[in-house]
Amino acid sequence: MKKLVDFNIEENIAVGAGCFLLKLHTDEQLPEILPGQFVNVMIEDAGVLLRRPISIHYADAKKGILELLVKIAGKGTEKLSHIAKGENINILIPLGMEFTMPAKEDNVLLVGGGVGIAPLYYFAKVMCDNGIKPTLLIGTRSAGDIILKEKFSQVADLYYTTEDGSYGEKGYPTQHSVLLNNFDKIYTCGPTPMMKGIAAYANKKGIFCEVSLENKMACGIGACLCCVQDTKEGHKCVCTTGPVFNINDLKWQN
Ligand SMILES: Cc1cc2nc3c(=O)[nH]c(=O)nc-3n(C[C@H](O)[C@H](O)[C@H](O)COP(=O)(O)OP(=O)(O)OC[C@H]3O[C@@H](n4cnc5c(N)ncnc54)[C@H](O)[C@@H]3O)c2cc1C
Ligand code: FES
Incomplete structure (x- = not known):
């Protein structure tokens, strides 16, 4: 079940290639967070109205830990790259569907x-x-x-x-x-x-x-239809049906 959570910045580390690693913590109880899901991050004072979708790089829901790996792409991510230890950010978490977990014997x-x-x-x-x-x-x-x-x-x-x-x-x-x-x-x-x-x-x-898929998104919850992908079963919202898709569901091979 997704929820809005205030996270505290524990570390913001420049890791090279225009990317930074945000290590976040919250005392609030987090829902289950699965690999492949993403979050929608509120970025204040950057002149961007919409939250920005960012993948879950690492999470430990029981410990209130979340890590995001972000590349500077424009105004919002540039602002986020300067956020300092001790500041708070508001995050809608978790969004979208996860990767299918492989079986133990799978290569x-x-x-x-x-x-x-x-x-x-x-x-x-x-x-x-x-x-x-x-x-x-x-x-x-x-x-x-x-x-x-x-x-x-x-x-x-x-x-x-x-x-x-x-x-x-x-x-x-x-x-x-x-x-x-x-x-x-x-x-x-x-x-x-x-x-x-x-x-x-x-x-x-x-x-x-x-x-x-990383289609351009806004609401992140299936309400605005700006992230639709043409699939074999018609247009689907990437933010709710995806971002993870089986290739058999896409029209890429046609
Ligand atoms: C499901 C998903 C997961 C993502 N995960 C990551 C991640 O883990 N790390 C990471 O660095 N980036 C990730 N992105 C891309 C990231 O959301 C965009 O780079 C970011 O929104 C750009 O915001 P901006 O304000 O810095 O740039 P803007 O100035 O708004 O635009 C710069 C570029 O980013 C694109 N962009 C702008 N807004 C969005 C949006 N809402 N959705 C997608 N693209 C956008 C624009 O088309 C433009 O090319 C992900 C995107 C999606 C959809
Ligand atoms: S981002 Fe609004 S419907 Fe997907």
Whole structure:
């Protein structure tokens, strides 16, 4: 059940590539928070009226802990990047549908591009807690865009592609040699062309695949219809039906 919660900023850490990690805490009781869900953040004094949708990078509802990994994109996220320890922010939490949890015996591949890696940390952490160590393939432009490598390596076997070849394999995630392995389930979040490439790969091989869409949003609760996605079952609100979709429900292969 979603609720509005005031969180206190415990840390706001610049982690590189224009991204920052917000570590938040609340004494309020939090509802269950699942990997793949997102929050809607109120950003005050930034001239932005609408809350901003941000993925849940990590959460521990029992301890009142929430972490957000944010890339500066415009006015709202720029303002958020300067929020200081001790300040409060109001957050609508949790929103949307979660990733489907794989079975213990599944060989799982996560593919992230840019700040699309944000929800994959919490997902990988929960999987590890359940005895599944996923493979995580991350695509960036160059070595300088790689962030939180140490943190991600604790919850996944990590592989990288860089477009300029400065780290890992040169090219895009869709070209990485790890895709030669056999996977039972693939989950991806990042730029749409990358997700479409991974979805095409999964479709060709008949592998279960979920993608996390980042359509432009406003209300986050299915009321304004500004986030609709054309699916095989008609137009669906990404904020309530998604952001996680099975590729078989999308029209990407048509
Ligand atoms: C489900 C979901 C999860 C997301 N998770 C993350 C995350 O974990 N970390 C992260 O850094 N970003 C995430 N985003 C993107 C983030 O919401 C936008 O970057 C942010 O809203 C931009 O706000 P702004 O005021 O800084 O930029 P603006 O000045 O408003 O715009 C800058 C750019 O951001 C896009 N944008 C603006 N408002 C929205 C909006 N409401 N929804 C989507 N895009 C928007 C604009 O089209 C423009 O290209 C997510 C988006 C969605 C839909
Ligand atoms: S953001 Fe309003 S309906 Fe999805």
